Amino acid sequence: MRKVRKGDLVKVIAGRDRGKVGEVLRVFPAEDRIMVKGVHMVKRHQRPTARQREGGIIEQEGKIHLSNVLLICPECDTPTRVGFALSPEGEKLRKCKQCGRTFP
Ligand SMILES: [Zn+2]
Structure with missing residues (x-):
């Protein structure tokens, strides 16, 4: 059983987004990392695809380590x-x- 699950609210306690609160979007159990809505945004170069003809730079949540967040108790x-x-x-x-x- 994991300490943090998808849909939980967590508070970031380290790094550039320290103090932010967000919802857990994804959990990567093998790496002890999570993705939190609006936290640790990183720019990614997007290749053009069939659906989206123009590539470009998009901003997306990056993974952060579980040790950098605290769960907000429901x-x-x-x-x-x-x-x-x-x-x-x-x-x-x-x-x-x-x-x-x-x-x-
Ligand atoms: Zn509590």
Whole structure:
């Protein structure tokens, strides 16, 4: 189970976009990296394709390392490190280290 999932809100705590909050667009589990909406924008050269005849430079989210973000707890709305806990039913949950509450 991952600490950060697609659709989570995270706060960036390092790098050029420090302080920004955004939604996780993609997770790259093998690299421990994520893509966050509006964060770490990088310019890419786009080749012309059948759909888009003109190439050019587009700006796109780049990958950032998981260690550079904190999850925003959906329960207490605070940036936090994440732990894990088991529900009474034995289901694995994430746990906020700020408020102690659990969430999927
Ligand atoms: Zn919390």
